Amino acid sequence: MLFKTSRNQYTENILKLLLIIAATISIITTFAILFSIIFEAIEFFEMRSFWYFITGTEWSPGIEDSKFGAVPIFAGTFMITIIAMLIAVPIGLCSAIYMSEYASHTIRNLLKPMLEILAGIPTVVYGFFAALTIAPLIVELCEYFNLEASFNSALACGIVMGIMIIPVISSLSDDVIRAVPDSQRRASLALGMNMGETIVAVVLPAAMPGIISATLLGLSKALGETMIVVMAAGLRANLTWNPLDDMTTVTVRIVDALVGDHAFDSPDTLSAFALGLVLFVVTLLLNVISLTLIRKFKQKYKVNTL
Amino acid sequence: MNKKITIYSENPFYDKSLKTRHMKATIFKMVTLSSLLFSLGFLIFFLSDIVIKGLPAFQQTYIQVDVTYNEKTVKSTRKAVNKEYRRLVSRSWLRTIPQQVIDNPNLMNTKIKLWILADDQVDQYLKGHHHNLKPKYIQSVDNLVKNNATKLRFNIIFFTRGDSKIPEYAGIKSAVIGSILTLIVTMVVAFPIAVMTAIYLEEFAADNLWTQFIEININNLAAIPSILFGLLGLAVFINLFGLPRSSPLVGGLTLAIMTLPIIIISSRAALRSVPDNIRQAGYGLGLTKIQVVKDHVFPLAFPGVMTGSIIGLAQAMGETAPLIIIGMVAFIPDSPNSIMQAATVMPAQIFTWAGMPERAYVEKTAAGIMVLLTILISLNAMAIYLRKKFEVKW
Amino acid sequence: MKINEKNTAITVNSLNLWYGDNHSLKDVSIDIHNNQITAIIGASGCGKSSFLRCLNRMNDLIDNIKIDGEIIIKNKNIYDKDVDECAVRKYVGMVFQQPNPFPKSIYNNVAYAPIKHLMVKKGSACDDLVEESLQKANLWDEVKDKLHSPGTALSGGQQQRLCIARTIAIKPNIILMDEPTSALDPISTEKIEALMLELKQEYTIIIVTHNMQQASRVADYTVFFHLGDLVEYDKTKNIFLNPHQQQTEDYITGRFG
Incomplete structure (x- = not known):
């Protein structure tokens, strides 16, 4: 024993x-x-036909001869996401550059929690802000320029969604930029480059896999974002190129299909799961690519703090 | 780097091309700085917008009018108040007249001057917001103001009552209780599973394909759009297991699955930061692996685990999309008593109010947001404090 | 040791340097010879690397540092207000202890700085400059077939020669080397040392080393630093065979450090 x-x-x-x-x-x-x-x-x-689902341009649930062509929904999602990324990527990345390369230690310690607050705001709050503050603001602005904007414009959703994603991109980019070894910066400065040239030509290319990874993560977040679009985007499956028009997204249609009083086995309700499947596959793909890139980056610079 | 440079003809360490290059660098720096300022400026704009919209909701208008208690007014409560002011008092208050008489029979056949909760339109008019008061009522309100018969009181109703279709009677209490119940379920389910998973992955699992697969899985789970968790909750918990729709139980389980990866990832990081020599010291004393982990490694990692859990909790608390899918946006005037009853949560209440047509709900929504943000920011501050306090440099 | 002005590459007058309260260089004055290799030796923490970094103003990047005194290159104090440190660093190149090629192709590692300095435009002139620089760094034959593969894929010794080629490409007059071989194996070290002897025809080289054999093998002149003081500066032969100061002799013979 x-x-x-x-x-x-x-x-x-x-x-x-x-x-x-x-x-x-x-x-x-x-x-x-x-x-x-x-x-x-x-x-x-x-x-319902799978083929019509991915190529059809008419989405009309709830009526006798209901049709489920998701192209206008994908287009709306795409448009809002693009607007969001156009805002989030440059601003998020530039904020990260300033914080990691230029800001002093004290300023950094002050700014970082503020960006964390921005990241911690629930999306329903952004949605309220988009619907009640930004959307009317855009309508007014457009009136001033004799343009007609919808109160459910893709632009308003896109802008607020972009702001929501800024901290996602800036915090991950900040981490990867700081992970670029100082020896790289010193090498460039010793060649007579100034700080700006060093950042653009040496630091950013070295951090690029991480930056792309952050962007893809932001993209995945934009595609799956629900509350902002449910509150501020339209319901109408509207195939258009005009960002001032109302558009709908995959997530809006999912919510709309499931909060109604349809029977669970009706195509109206089940269409939510078809859209959900598309969303799942696309975001999964983005996440996997993003995670692979960041892992490669970690291996290259031997960091495990990310 | 960007200092002013005066040129001497014989200076060998200056040439004109540098001026352009430095100018470009300065512009670049300014662009990055302004991006950051934009983000911060937005945060300030956003918070002040919410506060300006929400602050008035914490005060509520009361008006002083004569109330008549008699047989007739108990039956037809509208008549308790003089015709001129009838539309200015809250309908909800009028409905309580029969109960008031039952509670206090002495009131019968009296006429008293009382401070009564005003109708939401009066409230909005006096706060200078958009309102739909008819001109003749505006006249009456102005008369009341002239006689000092209106005042603003702290809006206790907002914190002590549930949702209501009558704006001046709507509060967030039932949503707060719903949130608490839901989050209790979430943490009871997510915390142990997540911590055990983290311990398994970090301390026991060999680094093989299986572990890598789990790892990729968990990282992926953290990035899946939250609405898809709602689809899972609907298809599995409600349709398959038959759990009650709209209940904190289903909401809590759904949020638990969402919170799992957040707690797992931060717990693993905390466990990883415990240095190996602590473990080796434990083994050196002849302890088993479980004992080492339980008595030595985990206590050291605990602050990190807590930090991650609080952040996960805060995220679950602000989540709305999956809860809409499982029906937690229903109109819930009374607070739920158990996790099986229909309930709503704070962000869902905000969502519902945001969709209401009456102007009075706008300030309620913003006030609800202020309450929610205050809780969330305190939770996050607590997490940051914990992290700083127990931060150990090995 | 004063030398005649024509042969002086750098003149340092009463250079003092503080890191916070720490006085790391104390009143250092020295003239450095043109087209010669000068080695700086001393125990770690003696200020030899700090001194080297003063010569191309790389210390400017460190917070909380104070520099006093003058460093005169081409009759100009490089710490004068009207001097642009980028121009100084272009004239005074630097090679570091750890090979640190950029994560770019070999070609772009070399071409990056000359293009930014507007010395050449992309195209055949740039190709020529890259080839010339790699030739001078004795790396051309090894990499000419894979100019567009990443510089980080080379071996350590090749990476260090790539870093030298990168420095040469901007046509400096002075090259500073901060323990350039301490991270390398003996064979790579030998190649770099041979390269340095070739390069001194065209460049003034200042090398910090903790390896005294290396100093005796490559250096024409040797400086000995001790705790921030310049103790002795002389021809390498004299330093090693006939040091004037007791401290120098103790260090050379391995009694401390």
């Missing part, structure tokens, strides 16, 4: 088993999401 404490061994094994079960639950969830969406989506595609 000297080297054996069997009771201990027993509890040890039980505890270990518990840990393994916990870890398994964590993985199961991803598949639970995938399967719960896939099954309902399959049911939808048994009722």
Whole structure:
């Protein structure tokens, strides 16, 4: 009995088993999401043509001869996302550059929590702000220039969504820019380059995989963002190039299909899962690419703080 | 770098091309600075916009009018107040007249001057907001103001009542209770599973393909759009398991799945930062692996785990999209008593109010946002404080 | 040791340097010879690297630093207000302890600075400059077939020669080397040392080294620093065979440091 404490061994094994079960639950969830969406989506595609879903231009649920062509929905999502990225990427990246390269330690310690606050604001709050402050502001501005803007304009959603994504991009970019070794900066400065030239020509290219990764993460976040668009974008599946017009998005249609009083097995409801599946696949792809890039970056510069 | 340079003809360390180059660099720096200032400027604009919109909601207008209690007015409560002011008092208050008489029978057949909660239109008019008061009522209100028969009181109703279709009677209490119940479910489910997963991955699992697969999975889970968790909740918890729709139980479980990866990732980082020599010291004393982890490694990692959990909690607290999908945006006037009853949460309440047509709800929405943001910022500040306080440099 | 002006590359007059309250260089005065290799030796923390970084104003990048005194190059104090440090660093190149090529192609590693300095435009002139620089750094034959593969994929010794080629490409007159071989294996070290002996025909080279054999092998002149003081400066032969100061002798013979 000297080297054996069997009771201990027993509890040890039980505890270990518990840990393994916990870890398994964590993985199961991803598949639970995938399967719960896939099954309902399959049911939808048994009722409606998959081909029309991805190529059709008319989305008219809830009526006798309902049609489910998702192209205008994808287009709306795309438009709002593009506007959001046009705002978030340059501003987020430039903020990160200033914080990591120019700001003194004190200023940095002051600014970083402020950006964290921006990141911690719930999206419903952004939605309220988009619907009640930015959208009317845009309508007024457009009136001034004799343009007609909708109160549910894609522009208002895009701008607010872009602002929401700024901290996502800036905080990850800040991390990767700071991870670029100082020896790179010194090498460039010793060649007679000034700080600006060094950042543009040496630091940013070195940090590029991380910056792209941050951008993809922001993109995935924009595509899946719900509250801002539910509150400030339109419901109408509207195929247009005009950002001042109202447009709808994948997430808006998902919410709309599921809060109505339709039977659960009707195509109206199930269309939400078909759209959900598209969203899942696209964001998963973006996330995987983004995570792979950041892992490569970490290996290259041997950092594990990211 | 950008100092002013005077040129001497014989200076070998200056040439004109440098001037252009430095100018470009300065412009670049200014661009980055203005981006940052834009973000901060937005934050300030945004917060002040919310505060300006929301602050008036913390005060509510009361008006002083005569109230008649008799048989007739108990039956038809509108008549308790003089015709001129009838439309100016809150309908909700009028509805309480029969109850008031039951509570205090002495009131019967009396006529008293009382401070009564005003109708939301009166409230909005006196606060200088947009309103739909008819001109004749405006006249009456102005008369009241002239006689000092109106005043603003702290809006206690906002904190002590649930949602209502009558704006001046709407409060966030039931949403706060709903949030608390939901988050209790979330943390009870997510915290142990996440911590155990983190311990397993960090302390026990060998670095093989399986572990890498789990790792990729968890990182992915953290980046999946939140609305998809709602689809999961709807398809699995409600349709498959038959759990009650709109309940804090379903909401809590859905949010728990969302919070899992956040806690796992931060807990792993905390465990990883505990140096190996602590573990080796434990083994050196003949402790088993579980004992080492339980008694030595985990206590040291605990502040980090807590920080991650608080951040996860704050994120779950502000989440709306998946809860809409599982029906937690219903109209809930009474606070839920159990996790099986229909409930709503704070962000969902904000969402509902934001969609209301009456102008009075705008300030309610903004006030709700102020309450929510105050809680969230305090939670985050707490997390930052914990991180700083227990930050150990190994 | 005063030398005649014609042969002086750098004149340092009473240079003092403080990191915060720490007085790291104390009243250093020295004339450095043109087209010669000068080695700076001393125990770690003696200020030899700080001194080297003063010569191309790389210390400007460090916060909380105070520099006093003058460093005269081409009859101009490089710490004068009207001097642009970028121009100084173009004239006084620097090679670091750890090879630090940019994560760009070999070609772009060399071409980056000359293009920014408007010395050449992209195209054949630039190609020629890249080839010439790589030739001078004895790297051309090894990389001429893979100019567009990343510089970071080279071996350590090749990377360091790439860094030298990159420095040469902007046509400096003086090259500072901060322990350029301490991270390299003996064979790569030998190649770099041979390269330095070739380069001194065209450039004034100042090298910081903790390796006294290296100093004796390559340097024409040697400076010995101790705790921020310049203790002795003489022909390398004299320093190693016949030092005048006791401290120098103790260091050379390995009694401390």
